[in-house]
Amino acid sequence: MSFTIVPAGESAVSVEFEDRVDRAVNARVIAVADTIQRAGHSGVRDIVPTYRSVAVYFDPLRVDYTSLIDGLERAAAAPAPDDVVDASAVRIPVCYGDDLGPDLASVASFARASEDEVVRLHSGRTYRVFMLGFVAGFAYMGTVDDRIAMPRHATPRTRVPLGSVGIASTQTGVYPAETPGGWQLIGRTPIKPFDPRRPDPFLLKAGDSVQFYPIDRPEYDAWPST
Amino acid sequence: MAIHVIRPGMLTTVQDTGRWGYQSRGVPVAGPMDPVSHRLANALIGNDPGAATLEITLLGPELEFESERIVAIAGAEFDVTVDERSAPVGAAFVVAAGTRLRFGARARGSRAYLAISGGVAVPEVLGSRATHVISAMGGIDGRPLRAGDRLPLGAATGARAAAPPADRIVPLPDKPARLRVLAGPQRERFAADALDALQSAPYTIAPNSDRMGFRLTGPKLTHAGSADIISDATPLGVLQVPASGQPILLMADRQTSGGYPKIATLIAADLAVAGQLAPGDEIVFELCTPRDAMAALIAQEQVLLRVERA
Numbered sequence: 001m002s003f004t005i006v007p008a009g010e011s012a013v014s015v016e017f018e019d020r021v022d023r024a025v026n027a028r029v030i031a032v033a034d035t036i037q038r039a040g041h042s043g044v045r046d047i048v049p050t051y052r053s054v055a056v057y058f059d060p061l062r063v064d065y066t067s068l069i070d071g072l073e074r075a076a077a078a079p080a081p082d083d084v085v086d087a088s089a090v091r092i093p094v095c096y097g098d099d100l101g102p103d104l105a106s107v108a109s110f111a112r113a114s115e116d117e118v119v120r121l122h123s124g125r126t127y128r129v130f131m132l133g134f135v136a137g138f139a140y141m142g143t144v145d146d147r148i149a150m151p152r153h154a155t156p157r158t159r160v161p162l163g164s165v166g167i168a169s170t171q172t173g174v175y176p177a178e179t180p181g182g183w184q185l186i187g188r189t190p191i192k193p194f195d196p197r198r199p200d201p202f203l204l205k206a207g208d209s210v211q212f213y214p215i216d217r218p219e220y221d222a223w224p225s226t
Numbered sequence: 227m228a229i230h231v232i233r234p235g236m237l238t239t240v241q242d243t244g245r246w247g248y249q250s251r252g253v254p255v256a257g258p259m260d261p262v263s264h265r266l267a268n269a270l271i272g273n274d275p276g277a278a279t280l281e282i283t284l285l286g287p288e289l290e291f292e293s294e295r296i297v298a299i300a301g302a303e304f305d306v307t308v309d310e311r312s313a314p315v316g317a318a319f320v321v322a323a324g325t326r327l328r329f330g331a332r333a334r335g336s337r338a339y340l341a342i343s344g345g346v347a348v349p350e351v352l353g354s355r356a357t358h359v360i361s362a363m364g365g366i367d368g369r370p371l372r373a374g375d376r377l378p379l380g381a382a383t384g385a386r387a388a389a390p391p392a393d394r395i396v397p398l399p400d401k402p403a404r405l406r407v408l409a410g411p412q413r414e415r416f417a418a419d420a421l422d423a424l425q426s427a428p429y430t431i432a433p434n435s436d437r438m439g440f441r442l443t444g445p446k447l448t449h450a451g452s453a454d455i456i457s458d459a460t461p462l463g464v465l466q467v468p469a470s471g472q473p474i475l476l477m478a479d480r481q482t483s484g485g486y487p488k489i490a491t492l493i494a495a496d497l498a499v500a501g502q503l504a505p506g507d508e509i510v511f512e513l514c515t516p517r518d519a520m521a522a523l524i525a526q527e528q529v530l531l532r533v534e535r536a
Binding site: 006007008009010011012014016019020021033045046047048049050051052053055057060061131132133134135136137138139140176177179194196201202205206 | 246247248249250251252253254255351352360361362363408410411412455456457458459461462463464481482483488491492493494516519520523524527
């Protein structure tokens with residue numbers, strides 16, 4: 001798998017793989033990020049894996065640049081990791097539809113299917129977390145079944161409630177905070193993707209497998225708050 | 227041991243060097259818009275470089291001190307008084323218990339940094355006290371200061387009132403400001419003449435600019451292909467260019483990733499200049515070499531280290 005290492009200013013480099021959204025490409029990205037994290041190069045401030053590239057931010061006055069680039073080249077050229085589906089998928093309960101999923105009906109008409117069928121399709125797959133971004137704890141997951149891959153709203157909502165589960169074309173995700181947002185909201189989870197008071201504040205990391213499963217409204221309402 | 231906020235100013239936030247290390251989880255870095263003035267203010271009073279300061283924007287606050295503290299202000303030039311007596315900018319001075327520090331008229335620059343011995347001791351979130359207003363994280367409940375707030379302070383150990391005043395390390399921006407950039411990381415996604423266009427005339431910072439980024443209006447930058455890319459990481463100081471061809475300079479509160487091609491990146495040594503700009507200001511971009519970028523950064527670091535070790 002080909003790659004290039006591109007500087008982004010004097011304080012960052014980006015290792016770029018093939019220009020597509022793809023599980024194997026993304027697995028490569030995460031393997032490089034993990035290798036560089038473990039190597040513990042001094043002067044490195046942050047390592048950010050995304051769909052098809054890894055950005056490494058560093059203090060240019062305190063990094064051993066040659067050693068960092070050597071490490072990145074070796075990691076990027078290493079054999080690709082097996083793209084095994086993680087058996088220990090993170091399971092996320094979702095109460096679909098009604099006021100918690102105000103766009104379920106329009107996704108159903110987009111899919112020319114019943115709302116139950118949309119729920120079955122959305123919860124019937126194990127998704128990969130390709131990357132996190134947008135706000136703390138927001139995981140871009142994919143890919144959803146083409147039938148329910150409805151594009152986002154032309155005009156975003158100004159306020160999407162915390163825990164909302166949405167679809168944007170082939171991606172799905174959970175809003176970890178109340179923010180503006182344009183995704184099609186099909187349900188809501190009582191679990192917080194991000195809570196700075198938890199020992200591990202983040203529910204998900206890049207590379208995780210995620211399985212959504214339906215719960216009913218009484219279960220949602222009774223879910224213990226964490 | 228605290229400071230009471232009498233008037234908050236226009237946008238006063240608690241900032242430290244930023245929330246690094248969590249961008250892989252989508253957590254924005256935040257931190258000071260002008261990192262050199264933030265560090266200099268701390269250095270002038272012997273604070274740790276990572277101590278939290280107050281970033282003061284355009285219109286400054288009025289603060290009452292519960293206990294005596296050594297303070298220093300660096301960055302934008304404000305008239306500062308302590309109980310009606312004029313106080314210096316760029317030097318340490320003492321604020322007695324029960325007196326009020328007041329920011330008055332601003333002459334030049336946009337952001338001043340007030341360092342207080344012991345630092346502002348709000349709780350850390352993910353290892354940082356930096357305020358990120360959009361995600362309501364850090365600082366005081368993740369928001370700018372309000373009248374009536376009480377800012378806790380750390381123990382004032384190792385503070386020194388007698389630190390020599392420091393000359394300005396980074397000059398406040400000229401009009402227009404000159405900012406040096408390095409090409410990339412995605413210059414190949416632009417037309418061959420786009421880097422020339424970037425340098426051909428000044429850009430103006432649009433009114434809807436903030437700590438996330440400066441929206442710029444000026445020469446149009448033409449993409450070679452699509453203006454959408456698969457989202458990737460967004461470095462501090464990068465110029466991302468949406469379909470409009472009008473670049474956005476990403477600043478302290480930027481999101482961790484974005485889906486627009488990035489034509490060039492501000493050199494680290496010029497972040498401090500950019501951090502002193504505000505809507506309406508003009509910028510002239512100049513392409514420079516990695517060698518010049520490093521030389522400028524090393525020169526800046528040497529001056530900062532001299533103050534820190536004085």
